[in-house]
Amino acid sequence: MAGIEHDPDRGVYGISVAAELAGTGVQNLRAYEARGLLLPDRSTGGTRRYSTNDVVMLRRIGDLLEAGLNLAGIAMVIPLQDENSRLRAQE
DNA sequence: CTTCTGACA
DNA sequence: TGTCAGGA
Helix, strand or coil: CCCCCCCCCCCCCCCHHHHHHCCCHHHHHHHHHHCCCCCCCCCCCCCEEEEHHHHHHHHHHHHHHCCCHHHHHHHHHHHHHHHHHHHHHHC
């Protein structure tokens, strides 16, 4: 398996390549950030740096969008899923 | 690359 | 409402 499965962060991408990996446009990635779905790191010049973890997040966002959720719903579901998996992995 | 604005399904 | 396109 090569790619993004897990492993916290391995690569950092610009918004264009991140959009390609997410299967959408760069404008949508900024819209997701504006809605608080993710918070990519910013380089010194102010450009977004998307970690592999962020790319995984983008894939999950696309999945939830296909499921019929809107961005507001996704903004609530993402933290809950994250917390749930964290609590489950805790024991 | 960034932001904002407008239009469309 | 989310996506896309153009302009500054």
